[in-house]
Amino acid sequence: MTIKNQIKKSFLVSLWFMFLTFPILVIQVNTVENVIKWRWLNMIGVGIGSFFLSILWRYMLEKRPEKGKQTKKYQLFFLNNILHEKKIFFPVIILLSLFVLCFPYIFSMYQTNIMISALIYVMMGLGLNIVIGLAGLLDLGYVAFFAVGAYSYALLNYHYGLIFWIALPLGGILALIFGVILGYPVLRLRGDYLAIVTLGFGEIIRLVLENWNDFSFGPSGISNIPKPCFLGIDLSLQGTTKYLFYIIVGMVALTIFVTNRLQNSRIGRAWIALKDDEIACQAMGINKGKTKLRAFGLGAMWAGMGGVIFAAKTTFINPASFTIWESVIILCTVVLGGMGSITGVVLGALLLILLPEYLRAFSEFRMIIFGAVLVLMMVFRPGGIIKNVRRIYKFDPILEKNSVKNEVNS
Amino acid sequence: MKSILKVKNLTMNFGGLRALHNLNISINKKEIAALIGPNGAGKTTFFNCITGIYKPSNGDILISPKGNNEKINGLKPNIITKKGLARTFQNIRLFTSMTALENIMVGCHCVTKAGVIGAILNNKSTKAEERLIIEKSYFILKELGLEIYVNELVTSLPYGAQKRLEIARALATEPFLLLLDEPAAGLNPQETNELDELILKIREQNDISILLIEHDMKLVMSLSDNIHVVDYGKKIGEGTPKEIRNNPAVIKAYLGEEVV
Numbered sequence: 157m158t159i160k161n162q163i164k165k166s167f168l169v170s171l172w173f174m175f176l177t178f179p180i181l182v183i184q185v186n187t188v189e190n191v192i193k194w195r196w197l198n199m200i201g202v203g204i205g206s207f208f209l210s211i212l213w214r215y216m217l218e219k220r221p222e223k224g225k226q227t228k229k230y231q232l233f234f235l236n237n238i239l240h241e242k243k244i245f246f247p248v249i250i251l252l253s254l255f256v257l258c259f260p261y262i263f264s265m266y267q268t269n270i271m272i273s274a275l276i277y278v279m280m281g282l283g284l285n286i287v288i289g290l291a292g293l294l295d296l297g298y299v300a301f302f303a304v305g306a307y308s309y310a311l312l313n314y315h316y317g318l319i320f321w322i323a324l325p326l327g328g329i330l331a332l333i334f335g336v337i338l339g340y341p342v343l344r345l346r347g348d349y350l351a352i353v354t355l356g357f358g359e360i361i362r363l364v365l366e367n368w369n370d371f372s373f374g375p376s377g378i379s380n381i382p383k384p385c386f387l388g389i390d391l392s393l394q395g396t397t398k399y400l401f402y403i404i405v406g407m408v409a410l411t412i413f414v415t416n417r418l419q420n421s422r423i424g425r426a427w428i429a430l431k432d433d434e435i436a437c438q439a440m441g442i443n444k445g446k447t448k449l450r451a452f453g454l455g456a457m458w459a460g461m462g463g464v465i466f467a468a469k470t471t472f473i474n475p476a477s478f479t480i481w482e483s484v485i486i487l488c489t490v491v492l493g494g495m496g497s498i499t500g501v502v503l504g505a506l507l508l509i510l511l512p513e514y515l516r517a518f519s520e521f522r523m524i525i526f527g528a529v530l531v532l533m534m535v536f537r538p539g540g541i542i543k544n545v546r547r548i549y550k551f552d553p554i555l556e557k558n559s560v561k562n563e564v565n566s
Numbered sequence: 567m568k569s570i571l572k573v574k575n576l577t578m579n580f581g582g583l584r585a586l587h588n589l590n591i592s593i594n595k596k597e598i599a600a601l602i603g604p605n606g607a608g609k610t611t612f613f614n615c616i617t618g619i620y621k622p623s624n625g626d627i628l629i630s631p632k633g634n635n636e637k638i639n640g641l642k643p644n645i646i647t648k649k650g651l652a653r654t655f656q657n658i659r660l661f662t663s664m665t666a667l668e669n670i671m672v673g674c675h676c677v678t679k680a681g682v683i684g685a686i687l688n689n690k691s692t693k694a695e696e697r698l699i700i701e702k703s704y705f706i707l708k709e710l711g712l713e714i715y716v717n718e719l720v721t722s723l724p725y726g727a728q729k730r731l732e733i734a735r736a737l738a739t740e741p742f743l744l745l746l747d748e749p750a751a752g753l754n755p756q757e758t759n760e761l762d763e764l765i766l767k768i769r770e771q772n773d774i775s776i777l778l779i780e781h782d783m784k785l786v787m788s789l790s791d792n793i794h795v796v797d798y799g800k801k802i803g804e805g806t807p808k809e810i811r812n813n814p815a816v817i818k819a820y821l822g823e824e825v826v
């Protein structure tokens with residue numbers, strides 16, 4: 157398209173916007189004095205503003221990389237390259253871990269608490285990344301497994317006095333079992349159908365928790381859930397917060413470690429194959445059902461453990477914490493961060509959870525910003541903030557077969 | 567000659583449409599056979615039936631890689647692949663978010679067995695197996711002349727290379743019978759000639775049988791030991807390239823009534 161054409165279109169857009177905003181931004185009726193105030197300046201502002209935004213939009217669209225070339229260009233994206241360079245990778249990791257270790261001592265308890273919630277989301281994002289990013293199964297009921305984890309700690313503690321450290325793996329295992337139970341009937345479904353069924357499952361779990369008073373204490377929830385104790389010593393409030401922070405950091409590290417190992421394994425490749433092409437995947441001798449169940453179960457497990465930590469952090473849970481909205485946020489962290497990319501999901505979750513906390517001033521506009529960011533992302537970076545890059549295998553051409561060098565990066 | 571695949575009275579109905587009608591085909595060990603026929607004759611449907619993607623309405627599919635007949639109709643596609651039937655697709659179906667090497671590594675799935683625990687712990691046996699997968703995949707990649715694309719995403723490969731990569735991926739499953747659905751479609755004459763040599767080489771090096779669907783008659787005539795002709799789901803001829811060339815029924819199916 158020619159520039160002239162673009163300008164013409166932008167002009168039309170600005171006219172349209174002026175027309176649309178005319179009633180609210182231009183006419184102001186003063187009902188007391190019964191006079192109409194015409195604010196023509198606003199109209200000019202809207203016109204000029206929308207004209208330039210439209211031009212900018214068109215320019216960005218033009219500049220957007222072509223579909224075919226996209227992959228190459230994304231691979232050149234600096235973050236990816238930096239993260240894959242060993243010389244830079246290790247110092248970055250060391251600095252990052254130092255920062256994380258000092259975090260509760262540098263920042264206030266309030267900040268630490270926010271960070272704990274954000275890290276719980278990171279953990280769940282990484283878990284959901286297995287299901288959606290790797291295996292391509294659109295799961296909208298992910299929060300159900302979070303609830304399973306949280307309630308298993310709360311109830312087991314209430315009835316049997318189970319401590320946190322036993323509940324943590326147990327919550328994970330229970331969520332895993334639930335994941336497999338949900339996975340079984342939906343094995344044949346894909347895409348939209350799967351999304352609807354999982355959505356329903358998430359709601360069922362929530363409704364059961366809300367209405368089965370004898371079991372889950374209904375909407376009033378369960379309170380006085382103990383925080384984790386450290387070698388039997390009761391810590392101060394500040395102490396437990398720090399302690400909980402290190403626990404969740406450890407869990408996130410474990411999640412990253414495990415998902416990283418998984419995604420470059422035989423199992424992980426089967427997941428990606430399943431996502432890319434179900435028929436070809438089966439034709440490669442991969443058991444479709446088993447592969448899906450594995451993804452569902454292993455994804456759910458992290459949500460379950462996240463739930464246990466969540467219950468321990470808030471000391472009070474009720475079904476209101478496990479609404480569909482939570483599933484949507486976790487899904488957004490994965491999509492925004494970059495499906496299948498671990499760094500991307502970590503970044504996405506931190507951004508999505510931390511930014512709203514620190515931008516309280518804009519809380520009225522939160523949903524608008526949220527929506528706009530997602531739309532812009534889908535248009536300009538459909539792969540997410542950090543697109544997943546496949547592992548590079550290096551082969552020595554001289555020594556050939558016996559010296560397969562296996563560059564570790566992911 | 568020992569036959570490794572015997573298809574008896576295979577019938578496939580799609581609602582009222584009978585795509586395959588009492589088809590009998592048998593493939594011998596180390597043979598290159600071709601399945602030809604006009605568009606819509608049911609060739610791809612035949613592949614889909616014997617690889618388990620469709621469940622045939624009637625008939626028997628028997629394999630005997632080691633001399634003992636085994637019925638495989640109704641089995642799931644992944645089981646059939648494990649038993650040694652590998653295929654390519656008429657429309658390329660590669661795993662688009664993976665690199666060329668990884669596509670072949672997926673093909674190694676059914677001949678390896680590392681599980682979740684192994685993958686997480688990355689213990690000795692998993693490491694050894696992973697190494698084996700990488701070496702084997704790279705070896706196949708080289709065998710098909712694709713080593714320059716090793717770490718490229720498959721979407722950035724030229725069309726011909728993608729077609730060859732599909733064959734490579736199928737070979738990684740270690741089949742005794744390789745099924746190729748129109749391997750030469752969309753290739754230029756030079757690439758088709760190379761394909762001719764490649765298929766012969768694959769048979770020799772892997773010691774397998776090959777059944778190919780193909781419209782390129784030059785390729786079919788020069789490669790095949792045996793040709794099966796289908797039309798409207800029915801078998802109308804079988805024989806060596808020479809016999810097929812002079813078979814009146816085949817000529818009629820391909821060229822229409824008037825010529826005969």
Ligand SMILES: Nc1ncnc2c1ncn2[C@@H]1O[C@H](COP(=O)(O)OP(=O)(O)OP(=O)(O)O)[C@@H](O)[C@H]1O
Nearest residue numbers: 580583585603604605606607608609610611612656
């Ligand atoms: N899943 C299906 N459902 C209904 N009809 C089908 C299905 N698959 C194939 N058919 C029909 O079966 C017939 C044979 O199709 P098939 O794809 O096997 O032909 P083909 O010999 O491979 O043709 P071509 O040379 O064009 O690839 C066609 O009439 C087709 O429309």
Ligand SMILES: [Mg+2]
Nearest residue numbers: 609610611656
């Ligand atoms: Mg076909």
